[in-house]
Amino acid sequence: MGRETRLFKSEERRSRSEVSQFLHQVADKIEDGQVVLRQGQEELTLAIPTNLILEVQVEDEDKKTKGVQHSLEIELKWFDEDGTSGPLELG
Secondary structure (H helix, E strand, O other): OOOOOOOOOOOOOOOHHHHHHHHHHHHHHHHHOEEEEEEOOEEEEEEOOOOOEEEEEEEEEEOOOOOEEEEEEEEEEOOOOOOOOOOOOOO
């Protein structure tokens, strides 16, 4: 199994409306092919390829004293060589 390196992480409490607006903005950036994440002095720019792997997962986790924590995880994955050269064309 490969080694994993965390490049950026953020976790904060936001209203449903704020989360929805953020996800709309992320979707627009994905469509444009570039996502820039900023928090304080930290910044990460992602070049988003044409083809992605979309993973959706829903989990319930018993947090004992706080009760059951529900999560909806939406994950995008890609490899360095996925779609970077474009489709095959005849010249």
